[in-house]
Amino acid sequence: MKRTQSGMTLIGFVVVLGVVGLFAYIGMKLVPMYSEYYAVQQALKGLQAEPGIANRDPAKIQDLFFRRLYISYAENVKPENVKLQRVDRGWSMSVDYEVRKPIIANLDVVGKFSAAENLTNQGPD
Structure with missing residues (x-):
């Protein structure tokens, strides 16, 4: 009786390893992009919870935002990507940026x- 072997050949293993390696490489490029986006969202939520943020001037709000991003090592958001608009009880802050x-x-x-957040917290300064 002849026994047949079953299993993965060396060439099959190399192909599977190559595909897994490619997906891991792409993941290493994508994860920091989404991590930075998460930091932007957290910075916006932190600003919204800041007492008296609705009464501050736009330059101070933008400075506080970029300080929070600096702590998170977010490097792709530039001042030209941030827009502040006056709303009835405070500010509306939006951040639109692109990472390549x-x-x-x-x-x-x-x-x-x-990402966008309304900064309408009317707490004390």
């Missing part, structure tokens, strides 16, 4: 992120 990371040769992955 090279993957392989001339292929890039592009992430467009947008």
Whole structure:
């Protein structure tokens, strides 16, 4: 009786390893982008909870926002990406930015992120 072997060949293993490696490499490029977006959202929520934020001037609000981002090592958000608009009881802050990371040769992955928060907390200064 002849026994047949079953299992993965070396070439099959190398192909599977290559596919897994490619997905891991792309994941290493994408995870920091989404981590930074999470930091932007947390900075906006932190500003919203700041006492008296609705009564502050836009320059001070933007300075507080970028201080929070500096702590989180968020580098892709620039001052031109932040917009403050006056609303009835405070400010509406929106952050729209784009992150472009090279993957392989001339292929890039592009992430467009947008976050907004109403800064209407009327607490004491």
